Amino acid sequence: MEYSFSAIEPKWQRYWAAHRTFETATETTKPPFYVLDMFPYPSGAGLHVGHPLGYIASDIYSRYKRLRGFNVLHPMGYDAYGLPAEQYAIQTGQHPEITTRQNIDRYREQLDKIGFSFDWRREVRTSDPAYYRWTQWAFVRMFHSYYCLDTRQARPVAELEEVFASEGNSRIHAACSETPVFTAGEWAAMSSRERQQILMGYRIAYLGDTMVNWCAALGTVLANDEVVNGLSVRGGHPVEQRLMRQWCLRVSAYAERLLQGLDRLEWTESLKETQRNWIGLSKGAEIRFALSGAGAGAGIVVFTTRPDTIFGVTFMVLAPESDYAAQVVTPDRKAAAEAYIEATKKRTERERIADRQPTGVFTGAYAIHPLTGDKIPVWISDYVLAGYGTGAIMAVPAHDSRDYAFARRFGLPVVPLIEGCDVSQASFDAKEGIMQNSGFLDGLTVTEAIEKAKAYIEDNGLGTIKVNYRLRDAAFSRQRYWGEPFPVYYDADGMPQTLPEDALPLALPDVDKFLPTATGDPPLGRAARWAWDSINRTVAATADIDGKTIFPLERNTMPGFAGSSAYYLRYMDPHNPEALVGKDANNYWRAVDLYVGGTEHATGHLIYARFWNKFLYDIGAVCEDEPFRKLINQGMIQGRSNFVYRIRGTNTFVSARLKDGYDVTPLHVDVHIVDNDVLDLERFKAWRPEFADAEFILDDGRYLCGWAVEKMSKSMYNVVNPDDIVARYGADTLRMYEMFLGPLELSKPWDTNGIDGVHRFLKKYWRLFFSGNAFAVADDNATPQELKILHRLIKKVQTDIEHFSFNTSVSAFMIAVNELTELQCRKRAVLEPLTVALSPFAPHICEELWAHLGHTQSIAHAVFPDCDEQYIVENTIEYPVSFNGKMRFKKILPAGLPPAHIETAVLDDPQTAKYLDGKPPKKVIVVPGKIINIVL
RNA sequence: GCCCGGGUGGUGAAAUCGGUAGACACGCAGGACUUAAAAUCCUGUGAGCAGUGAUGCUUGUGCGGGUUCAAGUCCCGCCCCGGGUACCA
16 A cells, blocks of 8 residues: 555544644643744745744644643744735735735645644634734733832832822832932922823833834834844835834833843753843943033033043043033034034934944033043044933043044044053954053053942942943834734823723724825824724723713834734633633743744844733733743755856856856746756746747756755745645655754755655655555564664654754654664554654654554554663673774663673774773773773 | 854765764665656765775865864864844943
């Protein structure tokens, strides 16, 4: 009987669905294990072979854990809000919801063909009101929370109001925007609007005038992780800095916890490092510089990580956007300074980065050096950022390359502070050497000087020790249609108010067009009477406001990361109408045990989700502080493009190895008409009308194509779709081949060339069960040799899966099946455990054979076989022999045997003889589990 | 610039603790079966040299040093590739 994957695979996929094989219940006596994939954005292009790589790995792991007795939660869903569906809607008028649903259906169809063990009953879609209700809910809670720096957690804003009323804000220690100090009396005297404005500065979800990344081409604001090199990640459009009133999340308040939490996670070092860089802890000091001739209050506070270099300060620099800039400029310099500030505003971030030539303008003001009393000129330059530190720096040109460039450009003095350093060509930035020209720091090393300078600054009231984080608050408004609406309206004072939680979800309204309004409002501005009646009724009922008043709703929508920041919690309890996740379900599953996904989310999703989760933890909504215990990054699968070489000006194509002799133009050719880099000439001629008369210069009778590794994309004709592979080889082959390609975390080009080997393996494995056409598995006892093959395999596969080393497991299966084929081993005692061990990798074929073996239940309910070490014991008598001739210290005896003493080793090997200095060893001790040890 | 990874045959890659480098697979070459093809199976396959041959010798994990009886693996100094990050003071 032939191995017919096309009959077997749909059959078992239907069986799993019909028998609810992979539906997971919460209440059970088994230990829980939560395996999660990063859910996909359902794009119109469908899945290509790269997408399922991580899903296959997590599926193998899930199925394995299930066989080892765990209750496994392995869900899947869709990150359904996103820009492409909206842009498609703008072009075609088709509602993004329709596009999204179609794409999801297509994804589902493709995923189902691969035979995943997802519990689809738990599916989550971020655009589903039943789900985004909880996204809106979290936002409402963030709005009503502030971050207390004493208890290091989010607390209700209501608590703040009480404190303000009783004692003002002077003793409040919170993460907040710049806020004036006020007393209880002053608070009482404030209008409701003024109070709301004060409170806004404390909220975790707050409306703030902040510098945002404005992308004119997309017509929206972008978060920092959505901008790379001054261009938008989506579409590559230029992005400029703009001051806008936007919803923001106070992610920066959590910087310290986000940093410290990393230590407890089983993530790759490189991913943790990426997050550490992004959070960007720097330890230093804030130092106050008084202004020459100005009033007592005036002064400039700078942040520096190098307080040891304070004696080398020869000027100061302010960021153009900084508040200092306007305050400090002297009247005679006002025009020049304003011109400069205007000019920098016009430049995009990209232009600023591209132009390394420093620019700047003198303010006319002088600061007083706090130690020497010298007058130091104060400049404005855009190399200083308003958003980091204090927006002002003390410039030490001798020991900072940026200050150095600026000093050289504007002829400012450079004072070297380290003995023997040469600053004639460049600054000396390294933190090494002995201090000089530095008063009380002279003679110290740089490291010592940093500490001493910090202590001096604190002791003498010149400033404070300070840690700074690079991590900034997240811009949370998008001027888009296809996203979660904010559950916010603006009251009679024009201040934002949240809808009551029981009024959620606030549904996304229909609009006539998906574009901004004529007045520049976001698309939601088109929803003329969007839900206003019902909303205002709710507001009236709860806030005792005249029901006829129309309050405007917030017209921005939330960004993509909003919906993906808590979806892993919803899977635990997907249909709960009372809570994002119920207490019981949350206490049972707790957190994601294994999260599989790409590194591209390191500074976006994986920061936001951790932030979001920590917030939910603070308000008692979830029981774990960190959402993802272990994280594996799968590599990207790139495309492998093929090229043909057309001789310029002709319709003649020359084979790759001969192309150097001609003047050729390489052209992408569809990888589907190329087999092992050999072009199918007839199909090539049929591919494009202009190639119908193509002529070829062949190499040894064949046309060899060139190849290159590129992104998988339509325009390169290198997209390989999993459906094609499944149709040709079956899902089991696809699954095993993707694992066989190499280590999971490595990026690699898709190359169909090797897939035959894996397919051959499955056929061989199938044939082990059959003699001719008859199923022929005997109940005879297995021989020691057969058991050795089996148990070695089990041990290998077990350790490999635990280490996510699936590629070597596939090899191990191949070796075992080859050996068993050689032995003609058709025994239940061997094939049954082998089938269970293989089932996570190739579930369909294993189910089929499992049924042939007489089982009536799915193999998913079987138990993964244990390795019995006794069958893989090496024969100890061979040891002295192996020692004779060649050195083999690394013969390891299995554990559980007594130590063996071998006194008769013959040492012919010259290298060993040298080591032993010509003398024979007194004895050779072989300790189980250890390397052979020689005693002289 | 800084911070992480990584560099092994024609190709994808193994080598879990410093112990026979290249498992397994692709490709290629030769062969069996077949009218033929597909499918399947067998043999060979890092490089170089010697030999009719079994085989033997030399060399070999980016480069240069070092430690060790023994180095792909450890140490020092380079080169190259990939990723992250960046006027972050």
